[in-house]
Amino acid sequence: MTIKMGVIGLGYWGPNLVRNFCTLSESTLVMGCDLQVERCQKIASLYPSIRFTQNVQEVFESKEINAVAIATPVRTHYPLVKQALAAGKHVLITKPFTDNIAHAEELISLAEQKGLVLQVDHTFIYHPAVEKLKDIVVRGELGDVYYFDSVRINLGLFQADASVTWDLAPHDVSIMEHLISRPVQWVQAVGARHAGQKFESMAYITVQFADNILGHCHVNWLALMKIRLITLGGSRRMVVYDDNLVTEKVKIYDKGVTLNSIEGLYDALVQYRQGDMHAPAIENSEALAREIRHFVHCIKQGTTPITDGRSGLRVVRILAAAEESIRQEGKRIPF
Amino acid sequence: MTIKMGVIGLGYWGPNLVRNFCTLSESTLVMGCDLQVERCQKIASLYPSIRFTQNVQEVFESKEINAVAIATPVRTHYPLVKQALAAGKHVLITKPFTDNIAHAEELISLAEQKGLVLQVDHTFIYHPAVEKLKDIVVRGELGDVYYFDSVRINLGLFQADASVTWDLAPHDVSIMEHLISRPVQWVQAVGARHAGQKFESMAYITVQFADNILGHCHVNWLALMKIRLITLGGSRRMVVYDDNLVTEKVKIYDKGVTLNSIEGLYDALVQYRQGDMHAPAIENSEALAREIRHFVHCIKQGTTPITDGRSGLRVVRILAAAEESIRQEGKRIPF
Amino acid sequence: MTIKMGVIGLGYWGPNLVRNFCTLSESTLVMGCDLQVERCQKIASLYPSIRFTQNVQEVFESKEINAVAIATPVRTHYPLVKQALAAGKHVLITKPFTDNIAHAEELISLAEQKGLVLQVDHTFIYHPAVEKLKDIVVRGELGDVYYFDSVRINLGLFQADASVTWDLAPHDVSIMEHLISRPVQWVQAVGARHAGQKFESMAYITVQFADNILGHCHVNWLALMKIRLITLGGSRRMVVYDDNLVTEKVKIYDKGVTLNSIEGLYDALVQYRQGDMHAPAIENSEALAREIRHFVHCIKQGTTPITDGRSGLRVVRILAAAEESIRQEGKRIPF
Amino acid sequence: MTIKMGVIGLGYWGPNLVRNFCTLSESTLVMGCDLQVERCQKIASLYPSIRFTQNVQEVFESKEINAVAIATPVRTHYPLVKQALAAGKHVLITKPFTDNIAHAEELISLAEQKGLVLQVDHTFIYHPAVEKLKDIVVRGELGDVYYFDSVRINLGLFQADASVTWDLAPHDVSIMEHLISRPVQWVQAVGARHAGQKFESMAYITVQFADNILGHCHVNWLALMKIRLITLGGSRRMVVYDDNLVTEKVKIYDKGVTLNSIEGLYDALVQYRQGDMHAPAIENSEALAREIRHFVHCIKQGTTPITDGRSGLRVVRILAAAEESIRQEGKRIPF
Numbered sequence A, B, C, D: 001m002t003i004k005m006g007v008i009g010l011g012y013w014g015p016n017l018v019r020n021f022c023t024l025s026e027s028t029l030v031m032g033c034d035l036q037v038e039r040c041q042k043i044a045s046l047y048p049s050i051r052f053t054q055n056v057q058e059v060f061e062s063k064e065i066n067a068v069a070i071a072t073p074v075r076t077h078y079p080l081v082k083q084a085l086a087a088g089k090h091v092l093i094t095k096p097f098t099d100n101i102a103h104a105e106e107l108i109s110l111a112e113q114k115g116l117v118l119q120v121d122h123t124f125i126y127h128p129a130v131e132k133l134k135d136i137v138v139r140g141e142l143g144d145v146y147y148f149d150s151v152r153i154n155l156g157l158f159q160a161d162a163s164v165t166w167d168l169a170p171h172d173v174s175i176m177e178h179l180i181s182r183p184v185q186w187v188q189a190v191g192a193r194h195a196g197q198k199f200e201s202m203a204y205i206t207v208q209f210a211d212n213i214l215g216h217c218h219v220n221w222l223a224l225m226k227i228r229l230i231t232l233g234g235s236r237r238m239v240v241y242d243d244n245l246v247t248e249k250v251k252i253y254d255k256g257v258t259l260n261s262i263e264g265l266y267d268a269l270v271q272y273r274q275g276d277m278h279a280p281a282i283e284n285s286e287a288l289a290r291e292i293r294h295f296v297h298c299i300k301q302g303t304t305p306i307t308d309g310r311s312g313l314r315v316v317r318i319l320a321a322a323e324e325s326i327r328q329e330g331k332r333i334p335f
Helices: A014-023 A037-046 A056-061 A074-086 A101-114 A128-138 A169-180 A266-270 A287-301 A309-327 B014-023 B037-046 B056-061 B074-086 B101-114 B128-138 B169-180 B266-270 B287-301 B309-327 C014-023 C037-046 C056-061 C074-086 C101-114 C128-138 C169-180 C266-270 C287-301 C309-327 D014-023 D037-046 D056-061 D074-086 D101-114 D128-138 D169-180 D266-270 D287-301 D309-327
Strands: A003-008 A027-033 A051-053 A067-070 A090-094 A118-121 A145-155 A184-192 A202-209 A213-220 A222-234 A237-242 A250-254 A277-279 B003-008 B027-033 B051-053 B067-070 B090-094 B118-121 B145-155 B184-192 B202-209 B213-220 B222-234 B237-242 B250-254 B277-279 C003-008 C027-033 C051-053 C067-070 C090-094 C118-121 C145-155 C184-192 C202-209 C213-220 C222-234 C237-242 C250-254 C277-279 D003-008 D027-033 D051-053 D067-070 D090-094 D118-121 D145-155 D184-192 D202-209 D213-220 D222-234 D237-242 D250-254 D277-279
Touching: A003 A014, A003 A056, A003 A287, A014 A027, A014 A037, A014 A067, A014 A287, A027 A037, A027 A056, A037 A051, A051 A056, A056 A074, A067 A074, A067 A287, A074 A090, A074 A101, A090 A287, A101 A118, A101 A309, A118 A287, A118 A309, A128 A169, A128 A222, A128 A237, A128 A250, A128 A287, A145 A169, A145 B213, A145 B222, A169 A202, A169 A213, A169 A222, A169 A309, A184 A309, A202 A309, A202 B202, A213 B145, A222 B145, A222 B222, A222 B237, A222 B250, A237 B222, A250 B222, B003 B014, B003 B056, B003 B287, B014 B027, B014 B037, B014 B067, B014 B287, B027 B037, B027 B056, B037 B051, B051 B056, B056 B074, B067 B074, B067 B287, B074 B090, B074 B101, B090 B287, B101 B118, B101 B309, B118 B287, B118 B309, B128 B169, B128 B222, B128 B237, B128 B250, B128 B287, B145 B169, B169 B202, B169 B213, B169 B222, B169 B309, B184 B309, B202 B309, C003 C014, C003 C056, C003 C287, C014 C027, C014 C037, C014 C067, C014 C287, C027 C037, C027 C056, C037 C051, C051 C056, C056 C074, C067 C074, C067 C287, C074 C090, C074 C101, C090 C287, C101 C118, C101 C309, C118 C287, C118 C309, C128 C169, C128 C222, C128 C237, C128 C250, C128 C287, C145 C169, C145 D213, C145 D222, C169 C202, C169 C213, C169 C222, C169 C309, C184 C309, C184 D213, C202 C309, C202 D202, C213 D145, C222 D145, C222 D222, C222 D237, C222 D250, C237 D222, C250 D222, D003 D014, D003 D056, D003 D287, D014 D027, D014 D037, D014 D067, D014 D287, D027 D037, D027 D056, D037 D051, D051 D056, D056 D074, D067 D074, D067 D287, D074 D090, D074 D101, D090 D287, D101 D118, D101 D309, D118 D287, D118 D309, D128 D169, D128 D222, D128 D237, D128 D250, D128 D287, D145 D169, D169 D202, D169 D213, D169 D222, D169 D309, D184 D309, D202 D309
Parallel strands: A003 A027, A003 A067, A027 A051, A067 A090, A090 A118, A145 A213, B003 B027, B003 B067, B027 B051, B067 B090, B090 B118, B145 B213, C003 C027, C003 C067, C027 C051, C067 C090, C090 C118, C145 C213, D003 D027, D003 D067, D027 D051, D067 D090, D090 D118, D145 D213
Antiparallel strands: A145 A222, A184 A202, A202 A213, A222 A237, A237 A250, A250 A277, A277 D277, B145 B222, B184 B202, B202 B213, B222 B237, B237 B250, B250 B277, B277 C277, C145 C222, C184 C202, C202 C213, C222 C237, C237 C250, C250 C277, D145 D222, D184 D202, D202 D213, D222 D237, D237 D250, D250 D277
């Protein structure tokens, strides 16, 4: 069985969905949809076999189409996903799932009632490096996990309708939540707006998980260079994922032994422990391609995606609490 | 005039003071003092012309000695500095100045009454890279300063008697305070203890400065690799100081221009602005040597050190507020 | 006028040509050709509007087609380019141009007689980083150029029918020749075969250019990690192009001034000069896309490509001399 | 027994010898010697217990002194070492051993007749990173060794009386010779002089060892940035030593497995194999301190140093052949 797809929203992310659904042998892209006709025309020139429409109802009403991928602004997620599910389509919805907890819960229920796959496009969860991190955590290589720290900064496109918390933090929060896999106890955040912006362009988000695990994300789209660094520290080892590197993206640091204990040497003291480092080979494949294969596989097998609606909701809860904390001057928001 | 020095405390930092006071042509090291006789003996074998004592009073009572450098645990700073000033000695006191605001204020007053130089050994302030950062800020190269962010993580020696806030954060807080040079509005912090520690081994400290400048420091001595990274973002440029690099420690990033606006390409969008980067040559000299030269110069000229008692007090205030915030579950501590 | 293209050879490089000719608005890809039908089928699934053939004559005989891009093994270049030119098609031929100087000369003459564009696909010449290097050299920023040094190592696919000299070195030799732009005086090379290989898997190639400029290329496909580093040193500045970096690929080093002349300090001496470094913003666009735009532009304007047949021949001369030197145990081959 | 030392030559390297002999508990520095009185005075201020002389005979005639370390220009090595050995002193002589094979052979014989330790100060051989490389090679971790490649470039102090071959290459040639440990079959080199220099300021030196192992060193003191990179490739693994890094100086690359064999993707092909990387912890101690401990230990135990005269001679042979090859326009010099 080939999954017949529609893609809704052909702005910046949609074309990547188009390319991947076209390349995957188990899916066919039947229809593309965007309000802007030029976006449709541009893709049409590359993929002449796809039909295009400006009317989203055409996608939902198509008998041929089994599933839709939606890459539109977050405020449209709730009505579009609801209609798609109502029309019996499996849904891949771009992150963040919704901007609202109640909406997310409603969509999860609807998908479950209908027996449809509802997958949130947290692409990074399918990145080979994040899969390796998950594998390391699950196998207990870190010992007790102590903390998760991420930094994601670059000069981004200022969103007209969202803060950096809703725009960049979904990446890190989804990775953090996936790796830690424990209940959240509280969320606390601080943000800053600069240069007359209506929304925060930088934020520090702290998340206290059960088992005394501290999570922290720094997101910032004011920065003029790019850092994408995730650190996960444990009692036995630490693992670092530097997405700026072409190879050796993931490095595992051993605790090491005392190498130097000569008193009187400041440097010796500060560097007094150093262990081996190991950088496992990471498969060089596109995260989105893997995610889409997973989506198609879940439809075919009737299984639940890794980043299902519930997972998407857990991310939304943390983001919403972070926004709430910023509103309330850094108050801790209990869960 | 040659400044005749005594050094009190010959543990891990003291020997660096000894070496530098011996090397500097304008100072002579007359006496070393430590309770542990082996520490004295070790240094004596290298510097046979220095006298040693286990009794700190001998240093204070020496008519020959003009000034003392004190590198002892923080809880001893107040009594030792007080006695030194009372004995008419100029003082270089290791960081943090005190663990207590009232003590710091008292010592500042005493030094002023006596007309003595009181310098806090915030070594990094004298690092050529930090001097370059200060120069960049002062000349307005960044435009309006938006934020200061620092990460200082490594596997440190666990202090028996202090948290990471009092041990590592003085470095970053002193640099931040020096570069931003504005009143603090509030401090907020979160920390974590692991593995049965009595004190926090990691902390995130947020400092709101006037003029909407946000400061943030991540200090962590649980980490199994070393990061020492300071970022200062402004409306026109960003500057990054990576102390892990041997050369090109300081990089200035221009805002750049839109290089690529092709819609439909995710990467193009995310990286859509890129500017020139400039790494100024940084003098390759030891920060401590420069600091000590400054101390001796201030004594000779009767001038106030850059890191005088007041500067040390400003750092102590922020550290104390951070500790207080951690105690009060992340509450904002107003200034 | 839209250029109607045929692409011959759909192995590892051909699909990149296909994608780019399809994307470029000024060209249309009419026909693809490969002896292996599966390769055609694979591309057909993505680009259903292209016709495919296993018979190269069909491409040459097509009245519709103006130009062909050929990405086949080097031994087939001479007959295929000859037929294409004879059939009146403009030609983009993958590197190296030919494995034989006489053949290259004949093809150049034929293209000139016919008034057809003959471009050698030295893709790197169109890389924004190499364009920046050329610009730096041409504007005299380096002062007198002293040397060119390149290292290109990685674990490559062992070619069944060619040495590393003919496989990897064309990249560096073409960049070197393009940047130096001076007559070659002699070539000398040493290579090594390992593990029962029939051809060299590593080689060091030295090229003496006029004006006392020394060129040197290290190519190696035995390496288990990747280095792609080009250094160009001059009397005033040095420029380094590190293709492993995602940003800051090109760095310009100033000569600097004497920072430290304290005798008795070994490190001070070795590092005794350090200047500013400047990393210009490099456009983030695909070299092949730029090259193909140039090819189409030359056809339309009747102009000569940067990497025309003569340029391709200069590269072939150096490669052939390097091979000859390896055969003759490292003898210098005069030009 | 404490070894009583004299140090001859207090220019740029001598003070490091002074410091280390003073620090080592098993040796005492009795006398320093340099023709320039200011150099003596400078050190005297730091180490008041050392006697100084401008007359080298005083060192040789001292009954107290057991051993001398000589750090003078290479042309003085032969007469000074000869006199020292004749006077019954053990000798540590700075690199290169001599500028002349016959002289080296004579000194080796003399030391053997006298039963004295003659050690050449090839400091890098005692660097913990090089020890690790040697260990990796000896344990067969690389499989069959295929090649050694080194790059050592920076803006050095132009020597008035020596080429880069005699100044920088001793470092790499000694490391190469130590790691490969096989007979040399031939040496070939090319160099260049620029800017009116009398001696080569850059050179490429190729050394063919037995068992089809190719060695190559690029030395260059014209460069405006620093690279110190050694690569050792084998049939099973590759090891890279990057001396520019503060940590992770040594990295071992596994051969890996085919990760990606999708035809039609250029990048996939080029990066088609990638293995794990492992960076062993390297002790953070000073190479010279270790070397001097070894020297003192050899004197006490009557054992032969790792870098004895014969080892120093092997290095001199390669350097002399490289110079000869440059003189003879790149001719291979057989051994």
